[in-house]
Amino acid sequence: MPHTDLLPAPAFEPTRAAALARLRAVRPAAYARTRNHLDGAVTRLSPYITHGYISIGEAIGDIHARTPLTPGHKLVFEFAWRAFFHHVWQHLGDAIFSDLRPALPGVRYAPALPPDLREGRTGVPVIDWAVRELYATGYLHNHARMWLASYAVHLRKVHWRAGADWMFAHLLDGDLASNHLSWQWVAGTFSHKPYLFNAENVARYAPDLDCRGTCIDQPYPALDSHARADHACGAEPGPHPGVEEPAMEVAAGVAGGAAAAPDGATEMPPTGGRRVALVHPWSLGARPDADLVIGLFPAAFHASHAWSARRRQFVLTRMRAICDLIHTGPAERLSHVLRDAAAVGAQATHYPGYRTFLEDHATLLTSPIAFFPEPARLCTSFSRFWHAISPHLADFDAYVHRHAQ
Numbered sequence: 001m002p003h004t005d006l007l008p009a010p011a012f013e014p015t016r017a018a019a020l021a022r023l024r025a026v027r028p029a030a031y032a033r034t035r036n037h038l039d040g041a042v043t044r045l046s047p048y049i050t051h052g053y054i055s056i057g058e059a060i061g062d063i064h065a066r067t068p069l070t071p072g073h074k075l076v077f078e079f080a081w082r083a084f085f086h087h088v089w090q091h092l093g094d095a096i097f098s099d100l101r102p103a104l105p106g107v108r109y110a111p112a113l114p115p116d117l118r119e120g121r122t123g124v125p126v127i128d129w130a131v132r133e134l135y136a137t138g139y140l141h142n143h144a145r146m147w148l149a150s151y152a153v154h155l156r157k158v159h160w161r162a163g164a165d166w167m168f169a170h171l172l173d174g175d176l177a178s179n180h181l182s183w184q185w186v187a188g189t190f191s192h193k194p195y196l197f198n199a200e201n202v203a204r205y206a207p208d209l210d211c212r213g214t215c216i217d218q219p220y221p222a223l224d225s226h227a228r229a230d231h232a233c234g235a236e237p238g239p240h241p242g243v244e245e246p247a248m249e250v251a252a253g254v255a256g257g258a259a260a261a262p263d264g265a266t267e268m269p270p271t272g273g274r275r276v277a278l279v280h281p282w283s284l285g286a287r288p289d290a291d292l293v294i295g296l297f298p299a300a301f302h303a304s305h306a307w308s309a310r311r312r313q314f315v316l317t318r319m320r321a322i323c324d325l326i327h328t329g330p331a332e333r334l335s336h337v338l339r340d341a342a343a344v345g346a347q348a349t350h351y352p353g354y355r356t357f358l359e360d361h362a363t364l365l366t367s368p369i370a371f372f373p374e375p376a377r378l379c380t381s382f383s384r385f386w387h388a389i390s391p392h393l394a395d396f397d398a399y400v401h402r403h404a405q
């Protein structure tokens, strides 16, 4: 079956029930065997994990209760990658949005994606398929993300930051740490070498997307030379049908359409003497125990990090389900309302535009529940991170019982 027949990929319903159903469907043995294949048994849990519908601890605990895992299991390893990226973000803060190591010398990268790439008409079948899949579903398999990033940076010479911002905007699971650090890893600014792939690699993991005869149909040494040269490939010759990029929701609260009026929350109920909880887009688990639960969706963040309408919907639908009201205007407008509250609880986040507001206004700021131990010192590579945490995971059964929540 051609991979294009897999479209449309499963929709992500914005409910906890849907997240739990997906969790129950995880097949760890099949995952370990097939996860690198585009049609492999990956979990597709990422939108739910990114937005806090479920935590990594809850996911691992649930899977482990049905099919005992070991720390060396591929699934545990992949969850640990996410924890690693967040560990780096915790230590480096906004520095992750710039090159962490020098880029390949002498290469000039463009500040924007070329239109043919953005419109999925490069003529490289796997790339055009990935762009369509991203736009159609808001989800991409890990291998497709790696190929797309590598093609954009090393063959088309697009700066990784432009590619990362674009992909982040369309992903339902867009996570600044995992996304921007993965793009840097592919570019070689957060690793020791550029990540490269070729048509043979695609043939192995996505056999129906035949890329022979295109610019990626080269042996690795030739691709490496190309990555280090200051010369960009163009689109493949010939007309290729394109796809329209879905519109972005740039400033939340301003371009909210029908959702803006009920959620605008300019009319705030009194908070005097009440326990208030603030919920943000990355803490969409159970409704917090509070007298008044306010969803935060401030314009400041969304003006600089655009989201697709699909993602906005994914977040706001869940927010409506667990909050009494949603504030989409400037966060500062909430300030005077919160002054009289008996307590203001929230989960901390690094997301710019949310972080400072929460630090300034929450009287009870809790850390998100971490499943993996947090190394005290910065680990600059996954292998160092794993080396630091794996001794703690040795008795995995006991560890899961203590930390799975």
Ligand SMILES: Cc1cc2nc3c(=O)[nH]c(=O)nc-3n(C[C@H](O)[C@H](O)[C@H](O)COP(=O)(O)OP(=O)(O)OC[C@H]3O[C@@H](n4cnc5c(N)ncnc54)[C@H](O)[C@@H]3O)c2cc1C
Pocket: 035, 042, 043, 044, 045, 046, 047, 049, 050, 078, 079, 080, 081, 082, 083, 085, 140, 141, 142, 143, 145, 146, 149, 167, 168, 171, 173, 174, 175, 176, 178, 179, 180, 182, 183, 186
């Ligand atoms: C260029 C690029 C951009 C990426 N952007 C994001 C992003 O914005 N948000 C995001 O959550 N992941 C991102 N990833 C990591 C990874 O591709 C996705 O987490 C994964 O594909 C999500 O699908 P899944 O839930 O089916 O994963 P599975 O393979 O089923 O893995 C289970 C869970 O483990 C975590 N995980 C798996 N692989 C990775 C990984 N390589 N890095 C970090 N966590 C991982 C995710 O939470 C995932 O839900 C990116 C990777 C690349 C190469």
